[in-house]
Amino acid sequence: MSENAKLPPLPTGTVTGRAVTWAKKNLFDGWFNTLLTIGSIAFLAWLIPPIIEWAIINATLEPSIEACSEVTGACWGFVNANLRLILFGTYPYDEQWRPLLAMIILIGIICASLGGVKYPSVRKWIIPMWVIGVPVIAFLMWGGFLGLTYVQNSYWGGLPLTLILSSIGIVFAFPFGLLLALGRQSNMPALKTLSVVYIEVIRGVPLITVLFMASVMFPLFLPDGVTIDKLLRAQIGIIMFTAAYLAEVFRGGLQAVPRGQFEAGESLALPYWKSMRLIILPQALRLVIPPTVNSFISMFKDTTLVVIIGLFDFLGTVKLALRSDPAWTKYYVEGYAFAAAIFFLICFSMAKYSAYLEKELRKGERR
Amino acid sequence: MTIATETKNDALRPPSSEDVITVSKMNKWYGNFHVLKDIDLTVRKGERIVICGPSGSGKSTLIRTLNRLEVYQQGEITVNGIHLGDDVKNIEAVRRDVCMVFQHFNLFPHMTVLENLTLAPIWVRKMPKKEANDLAMHYLERVRIAEQAHKFPGQLSGGQQQRVAIARSLCMQPKIMLFDEPTSALDPEMVKEVLDVMVELAKEGMTMLCVTHEMGFAKEVADRVIFMDAGQIIEMAEPQAFFDNPQNERTKLFLSQILSH
Ligand SMILES: Nc1ncnc2c1ncn2[C@@H]1O[C@H](COP(=O)(O)OP(=O)(O)O)[C@@H](O)[C@H]1O
Numbered sequence A: 001m002s003e004n005a006k007l008p009p010l011p012t013g014t015v016t017g018r019a020v021t022w023a024k025k026n027l028f029d030g031w032f033n034t035l036l037t038i039g040s041i042a043f044l045a046w047l048i049p050p051i052i053e054w055a056i057i058n059a060t061l062e063p064s065i066e067a068c069s070e071v072t073g074a075c076w077g078f079v080n081a082n083l084r085l086i087l088f089g090t091y092p093y094d095e096q097w098r099p100l101l102a103m104i105i106l107i108g109i110i111c112a113s114l115g116g117v118k119y120p121s122v123r124k125w126i127i128p129m130w131v132i133g134v135p136v137i138a139f140l141m142w143g144g145f146l147g148l149t150y151v152q153n154s155y156w157g158g159l160p161l162t163l164i165l166s167s168i169g170i171v172f173a174f175p176f177g178l179l180l181a182l183g184r185q186s187n188m189p190a191l192k193t194l195s196v197v198y199i200e201v202i203r204g205v206p207l208i209t210v211l212f213m214a215s216v217m218f219p220l221f222l223p224d225g226v227t228i229d230k231l232l233r234a235q236i237g238i239i240m241f242t243a244a245y246l247a248e249v250f251r252g253g254l255q256a257v258p259r260g261q262f263e264a265g266e267s268l269a270l271p272y273w274k275s276m277r278l279i280i281l282p283q284a285l286r287l288v289i290p291p292t293v294n295s296f297i298s299m300f301k302d303t304t305l306v307v308i309i310g311l312f313d314f315l316g317t318v319k320l321a322l323r324s325d326p327a328w329t330k331y332y333v334e335g336y337a338f339a340a341a342i343f344f345l346i347c348f349s350m351a352k353y354s355a356y357l358e359k360e361l362r363k364g365e366r367r
Numbered sequence B: 001m002t003i004a005t006e007t008k009n010d011a012l013r014p015p016s017s018e019d020v021i022t023v024s025k026m027n028k029w030y031g032n033f034h035v036l037k038d039i040d041l042t043v044r045k046g047e048r049i050v051i052c053g054p055s056g057s058g059k060s061t062l063i064r065t066l067n068r069l070e071v072y073q074q075g076e077i078t079v080n081g082i083h084l085g086d087d088v089k090n091i092e093a094v095r096r097d098v099c100m101v102f103q104h105f106n107l108f109p110h111m112t113v114l115e116n117l118t119l120a121p122i123w124v125r126k127m128p129k130k131e132a133n134d135l136a137m138h139y140l141e142r143v144r145i146a147e148q149a150h151k152f153p154g155q156l157s158g159g160q161q162q163r164v165a166i167a168r169s170l171c172m173q174p175k176i177m178l179f180d181e182p183t184s185a186l187d188p189e190m191v192k193e194v195l196d197v198m199v200e201l202a203k204e205g206m207t208m209l210c211v212t213h214e215m216g217f218a219k220e221v222a223d224r225v226i227f228m229d230a231g232q233i234i235e236m237a238e239p240q241a242f243f244d245n246p247q248n249e250r251t252k253l254f255l256s257q258i259l260s261h
């Protein structure tokens, strides 16, 4: 604004005038910047038109192999024809309204929780919403009574599976990670050692190994006859893994809160847990919103690794659809592009929400 | 209003004979570093004590042992008849009665001024929110800052923040207040507004231990001045005797340095 005031009055009047001034100042200021601007424009001009041509102009939506073989562009018909397989995996075809409804409820609860934290009147409903919502989702997915047929969870798949694994993962990994971070800072040696060992061991191995151990090694330690469901094992593996990463993120936040804050709490006779909850954590967590969301995003994408233990998450069902008919197999670019678009949409929303939350929490408060 | 009543209101009440803090033969180490050596100190109810001494002499450490922000390894500390040791119940009981005002205020930046003040009454004293708010407003008026109640600490000047910190302590209705260089992080023009509040508190009979180099404050309100050096209490005397006739060479040197500017 103040820079504008210094400029000659002529161009500030019209929109084009202002655009020209802006461009001169930001895009063509100096030969290097000008070169960069021209280079970028040329690159985009080279890149974008062929993509649009392939994805839209020369593409077809018609769900038939014949239509696809006639066009030069993308065969979205593959996605169209296999949409239900891609979305719901091997869930019984006639019952697929159940995962659809479950998914809608889950997304609804997530959106209401994220959007509602700001408003005290909504905030008090967040926990009841989850307490009621999760059993409803479980009932829809499993069924078994009230007229719904029982569907074993080895038939679950697709987007609902991905969403369930990651949202339950976040809900449990968050508090677990927090306890680990506090444990690591504790001055009780046993607790501290336990936390450090846990974090370092889990962080030191790839998620694939954790999942493999959960599915192959873990049952070996259980007494005969006791089995833990494959899905549950994968879920536990994801929680354990994510918690270790979150613990380190939270530890960074805890260290960034000045020691004096804790001392002020102590000198007001606040006990440890109250001090933590009311003084330290609100400050520590707000500092680590970006890396926390970063962990969530990478965890969301890591849920795709459950394929290796035989669960078909959303990416797994795309592969399933590609293999469903040899004629479709060559349209893997379209299949993966569709999956990538959905993943991107969800991850990008998380990133946007994180930015929004940071801004909300800064309001009014100046440091 | 007559001059007589005014002076009567203004006069310092003499401390009572009841002891509220007893420190005997207290020693503290940081690893191998002997930071407090054989500290003996008795504070009576209503007494105002100023502690001074060169930087690093252990002043902060001493007053921080009195509400157990720091542990000690030898000797005894008793506050309000409660032995201050490892017992968590005792520590919390002592902290309810002893509040500390810090050099860097240590206000909670994510809460409004009012929330800063009501936090402890609500969560420690279990006071209903409404009552806590009234109490907080009362003390904010006392420190002349009531109009800032809904701002965040970061929006206030240093002097204002320190007055809020004092009000926050007062909301716990403490019997004893500890001050650790409350004015040394302030710009010079803000020192007075904070000292004024502290002088008022002193005149109301609050038991105070104050680490400060504000010698004017010491002369005006202190019952005793303590000089510390290298972890020891070197000299302890009434202000007049302390300033006019210091006994120890180190005290003399310190006073000559601090009073010369
Ligand atoms: N946490 C600590 N660990 C080790 N040494 C410390 C610690 N805190 C203070 N000290 C040392 O103890 C001495 C006394 O410190 P302090 O009580 O803060 O002095 P003062 O308040 O008189 O300036 C100083 O030499 C300081 O370096």
Ligand SMILES: [Mg+2]
Binding pocket: B059, B060, B061, B180, B181
């Ligand atoms: Mg100090």
